[in-house]
Amino acid sequence: MTRPFVKMNGAGNDFVVVNALETPFAPTEEQVRTLADRSTGEGFDQLIAIEPSTTADAFMRVWNADGSLVQTCGNALRCVGWLLMQANSSDRVKIDTLGGPTVATRAGDRRVTVDMGEPRLDWTDVPLAEEMDTRGIELQVGPIDDPVLHTPGAVSMGNPHVVFFTDRQDDGFITGSGSLVEHHPLFPEGVNVGFANILERDHIRLRVWERGAGLTQACGTGACAALVASARRGLVNRKARVTVDGGELLIDWDEASGHVFMTGPVEIERTGTLAL
Structure with a gap:
């Protein structure tokens, strides 16, 4: 199976981005690791799939280079936001992630601002294994x-x-x-x-x-x-x-x-x- 992709980066943090709005994209952990290899694969920090969403312009799914599925990625949100704004001829898009929804807006030529929401500061939200003041934890x-x-x-x-x-x-x-x-x-x-x-x-x-x-x-x-x-x-x-x-x-x-x-x-x- 082959899938077209766009290789992008945000301040050097690089991604392979796949359009999965119409055709599902579900690589295995091993496939992600193989693709991420910079000597034998495409090479990237994260693999991104742009999927359909009923509550936003799109859903962004993120795999790290080790094959693990993670909640979100700030630099990738800018890149995906820019792609969606180009496709929609708009200056604002809403993107959902496993870490929650966010909004991306244009901030100039190939510059994007992302509303990352409120930081979660309670020890249960990080999460930590035990209760601590997150201003300075015991580590x-x-x-x-x-x-x-x-x-x-x-x-x-x-x-x-x-x-x-x-x-x-x-x-x-x-x-x-x-x-x-x-x-x-x-x-x-x-x-x-x-x-x-x-x-x-x-x-x-x-x-x-x-x-x-x-x-x-x-x-x-x-x-x-x-x-x-x-x-x-x-x-x-x-x-x-x-x-x-x-x-x-x-x-x-x-x-x-x-x-x-x-x-x-x-x-x-x-x-x-x-x-x-």
Whole structure:
């Protein structure tokens, strides 16, 4: 079976997007892993299917590179939103996901703003395995008396995130620490692990170890989670630039609505055909 696809990226976070509005698309975990392989397959951080929805313009289904089905993906929402707006000749679309519905709007030439909704801040919403204050949870990496990372913030943006505050952001450190924390028993659904370096009140440098995908060029929900976790600690304003490996995202935690808005770029890399 073959299926046409569009290869896209949002600030470097890359996707293979399949139109499943008319013909269902249901790859197995093994098929997703095979397609995700950057040396032998198409290569991507996430595989996206655009499916029909009775309550929105479309439903976005997301698989991580390891084959796991996940709730949502912020950068993919921008890309799918842009495709739908192009197809509908509109400036606004509603997209449903396993993490809940969201709205995407045009924000310039190949720039899209996504309303990511309200961050979920209770320990049961992240979720955590035990009750904790999510402003700073009891978790550390390294020796008990001298941890290299400790007391991260925890946030759900429709998917679970933990955010450490550190200026250590080299590949080895991110990979070692991220892979350790991703499957920590405190996170029953696994967790995306952010490493945030606060540069200014309105500027965060962020790297993210994504659950099921590893170190990626960008993580949209991770950027939102980093802004929220940082603002809750009084480290940044409610609106800030978040610089990721693949570019820059503008995150605004709107005080009036409580919603988090993410604005960033959309890029089409190529089209092709998947062989399943």
